[in-house]
Amino acid sequence: MHIVIAGNIGSGKTTLTNLLVRHYGWMPRKESVADNPYLSDYYKDMKRWALNLEVFFLKERFRDLLEINHEKQVVVQDRSIYEGVYIFTANNHDMGNMSDNDYDTYMGLFESMMMVARMPDLMIYLRSSVPHLVDNIHKRGRDYEQNMQLNYLKNLNDRYDDFVTNHYPGRTLTIDVDNLDFQHSREDFAYIVKQIDTQLAEIEGREHTLFNKI
Ligand SMILES: Nc1ncnc2c1ncn2[C@@H]1O[C@H](COP(=O)(O)OP(=O)(O)OP(=O)(O)O)[C@@H](O)[C@H]1O
Numbered sequence: 001m002h003i004v005i006a007g008n009i010g011s012g013k014t015t016l017t018n019l020l021v022r023h024y025g026w027m028p029r030k031e032s033v034a035d036n037p038y039l040s041d042y043y044k045d046m047k048r049w050a051l052n053l054e055v056f057f058l059k060e061r062f063r064d065l066l067e068i069n070h071e072k073q074v075v076v077q078d079r080s081i082y083e084g085v086y087i088f089t090a091n092n093h094d095m096g097n098m099s100d101n102d103y104d105t106y107m108g109l110f111e112s113m114m115m116v117a118r119m120p121d122l123m124i125y126l127r128s129s130v131p132h133l134v135d136n137i138h139k140r141g142r143d144y145e146q147n148m149q150l151n152y153l154k155n156l157n158d159r160y161d162d163f164v165t166n167h168y169p170g171r172t173l174t175i176d177v178d179n180l181d182f183q184h185s186r187e188d189f190a191y192i193v194k195q196i197d198t199q200l201a202e203i204e205g206r207e208h209t210l211f212n213k214i
Contacts, residue, residue, distance in 0.1 A: 001203070002068050002118070004080040006164070007126035007177075008156050009145070010136035015183050016126065016192070017078045023193060029064050029077040033142070040144040050089075050097035054106060057084045062113045069118060080120060082168065085110050087159045095155075119170045122199055127161070130154050132178045173199050 003026070005013045014030065021028045033039060038056055042049040061081035068075045085107075093103040130153050137145050164172055173195055182189040 001074040001122075002120040003074065003076045004120040004123045005076065005078055005126065006080055006083055006123050006160075008128060008133055008160055009148075009153065010133040010140070011126040011128045012136065012177055012182070013078045013126060016124075017076055019182065019189060020076050020196075023189075024074065024076075026074045026076045027071065029068065029075055031060075031078050043144040043148065046092065046095070046097045050092040051102045051106070054084065054089045054092065054098070055109075057088070058106070058110060058113075062117075065113075065117050077120070080123065081110075081113075081117070082163075083160075086163050086167065087156055091152075091155050091159055121171065121203055122196075123164070123168065123170055123172045124196065125160070125164045125172055125174045126177045127164075127174050128157075128177050130157055133157070171199070171203070 003020075005017050005020075007013050017028055017030060020026060036053075036056065038049050038053040042053045058081070061079075061084055064077060065081060068077065089098070089103070089106060092098045093100075098106070130150065133153055134150070137148065164174065175192055175195065180188040180191070182192055
C-alpha cells in the first residue's frame with residue numbers, strides 16, 4: 001500500500017510521517033531538503049532556478065514511485081509527485097518563473113512518467129491556514145525560507161485546496177491542522193489515527209470485495 005502525506009510548506013508533513021511510522025510500523029519515504037542542490041538558490045532567484053529545481057524534484061519523486069512500486073511493505077511518503085507538478089510547478093509557470101516552452105517540456109516529461117506510475121492508495125492532506133504555516137516556518141527556522149513572500153504561500157495554499165477538492169482523482173482524507181497539535185497531544189494524534197483507520201478499513205473492504213468477484 002502507498003500512502004502519501006500532502007500539504008503546503010510547514011503544514012507538518014514530516015512530523016506526521018514520523019509519528020505514523022512509529023504508530024503503524026510503516027516504511028517512510030521522505031523528502032531530503034539537505035541534499036537539494038537548488039533550493040537555497042531558488043529562494044534567492046526563482047526565475048533563474050525554477051526549472052532546475054522542478055526537474056530535480058520531478059526526477060526524485062519519480063524514482064520514489066518506481067521504488068515504492070516494488071515495495072512489499074506499506075510505504076508512507078512525505079509529499080507526492082502530483083503536488084510538485086500541479087501545485088508548485090503550475091504556480092511557477094503562472095508567476096512567470098517558467099516560460100511556456102519550458103513548462104510544456106516539463107509537462108511532457110511528467111506525462112511520459114505517468115504511463116508507468118500507479119496512484120497512491122490514500123492521500124492524507126494536511127490543510128492549514130497561511131498564518132499557521134508562517135508560524136511553523138518561523139519556528140523551524142530554515143534560513144532560506146525566512147524571506148518567503150506571503151503571497152507565494154497563499155497562492156500555493158489556494159492551489160492545494162483547489163487541487164485536492166476539484167482535481168485529484170484518488171482517495172483523500174483532509175485533516176484541518178490549525179487547531180491540532182499532533183506532535184505533543186496524544187488526543188490530537190489519536191483523532192488523526194482514528195480517521196486513518198477508517199480509511200484503511202474501507203480500502204481493505206474494497207480489496208476483499210474485488211477479490212470475491214474474481
Ligand atoms: N516542487 C517544488 N517546487 C518548489 N519548491 C518546493 C517543491 N517541493 C518542495 N519545495 C520546497 O522544499 C522545501 C521543503 O519542503 P517542505 O518544507 O514542504 O517540506 P517539509 O519540510 O517536509 O514540510 P513540512 O513542514 O510539512 O514537514 C520547502 O522550502 C518547499 O518550498
